[in-house]
Amino acid sequence: MKIDFILPSEIEKRSFEIISEELSKMGISIPEEQEPITKRVIHTSADFDYASTMTYSDGAIARAKELIKNGAHIVTDTNMALSGINKKKLAEYGGQVHCFMADEDVAKEAKERQVTRATVSMERAAALDVPVIFAIGNAPTALIQLHEMMESGKFTPEFVIGVPVGFVNVVAAKELFLNSNVPFIINKGRKGGSNIAAAIVNAILYNIDK
Amino acid sequence: MKIDFILPSEIEKRSFEIISEELSKMGISIPEEQEPITKRVIHTSADFDYASTMTYSDGAIARAKELIKNGAHIVTDTNMALSGINKKKLAEYGGQVHCFMADEDVAKEAKERQVTRATVSMERAAALDVPVIFAIGNAPTALIQLHEMMESGKFTPEFVIGVPVGFVNVVAAKELFLNSNVPFIINKGRKGGSNIAAAIVNAILYNIDK
Helix, strand or coil: CCCCCCCHHHHHHHHHHHHHHHHHHCCCCCCCCCHHHHHHHHHHHCCCCHHHHEEECCCHHHHHHHHHHCCCEEEECCHHHHHHCCHHHHHCCCCCEEECCCCHHHHHHHHHHCCCHHHHHHHHHHCCCCCEEEEECCCHHHHHHHHHHHHCCCCCCCEEEECCCCCCCHHHHHHHHHCCCCCEEEECCCCCCHHHHHHHHHHHHHCCCC | CCCCCCCHHHHHHHHHHHHHHHHHHCCCCCCCCCHHHHHHHHHHHCCCCHHHHEEECCCHHHHHHHHHHCCCEEEECCHHHHHHCCHHHHHCCCCCEEECCCCHHHHHHHHHHCCCHHHHHHHHHHCCCCCEEEEECCCHHHHHHHHHHHHCCCCCCCEEEECCCCCCCHHHHHHHHHCCCCCEEEECCCCCCHHHHHHHHHHHHHCCCC
């Protein structure tokens, strides 16, 4: 198998062309608005399963763009996702990315109260004085906690990107939001991850004016 | 679908049990030494394809453990992978994780010399005064550059974890190492990623004394 000499700047363009060609061969068509997001997720994972599991609430992408343009912050549940999100681009609109999960005082408070770190982290996020887009790529507990806060009337998130990955409570935690009134982008099923959460946020940022 | 009340500390254990059960149902058996690594990759991605594409050179895992125990450093190609690797655990053996790709002076030098940032990054890694395990989750160019340095006799890596993801040059770049004498852990095909690279390093660390 040969190596093509191709500029790094051209690789992404060619990759998206290949993804489009293969989706077309598979007879899969993605709604136009969703295309840049779902394709970037496939670009990040080389996994075409996402074409059929990525799920968007009505008008979700327009809403996410509007929130970011108005300075919304992103709260994520792993430092890997925080690391992968284009913070420079987000900052152009006044936004920042937060991850409270690995903070020492979050761990301490969680231990004292005998709750999960995800619980404390989501409470801290809810206390931020700005609109927040939650980008959850790892902890189903974070989604479950957000949902409990909604149910109890304490807090309603502006937007949820729900793509935790895994085998325990992941599918169920996503379903809580699929049946809610919160605008969402969710990957149904077990798949997802910090890389997927970052890819979704970046895809929204890169297409914010389209 | 119901939410199981399960302690976060128990979720990982239960997840690995589910992975084992499902692999068994699929009739897939993984060599004992490779099991903790391949299963952690599946745990990270919820993607059972990895069971058939993860490829190990003879004695690779024992060699990687030996390198880490002797203080080898890890060089990776994304800050996401750097963020995901358990640096505290690695430091117990004297190791550190480096990622040169996003350094400003690497970008500057790459521009001046009209080469890729991956090229400059791999040169910097080769100049480290310690044995290095390369954990490449994103840039096929990094693998290609490493291979060129080997071919020209400039440098031979001690170990390569080659799991870049994507559609252009990724499969070919991995094949360069599948046919080399360098000890490797490679995921054949298009799949991989920064999260996969971090999962492999962590699985080695978590099982280092087994």
